[in-house]
Amino acid sequence: MDSKNNKEERYLKAQKRIKDVKGFYIHIIVTVFLLATIISSNLMFSPDFHWFWFATIGILAGVFIHWVKVFGVKILGFDKDWEEKKIKEFMSQNKSN
DSSP: OHHHHHHHHHHHHHHHHHHHHHHHHHHHHHHHHHHHHHHHHHHHHOTTSOTHHHHHHHHHHHHHHHHIIIIIHHHTTOSHHHHHHHHHHHHHHHHHO
């Protein structure tokens, strides 16, 4: 019974992970089209001032935050095991002191 629940739980986690990754890729696609629209609008209607940089920075900051939420924490090395590794490292340092 436990293995069946564990298998189902892992399946649900994997399903959620796939949904998160898919959402990030959709965010990237929307960002590309949105930035193309913003940049072209800026250059057509007010080419003297490039205000599209402000929108670009804000939108890309949102994409970066989404990336960190979906992929980045583990890629940057701050996954669940990181805290345990650091605790063991500090404990071993304190033993030698």
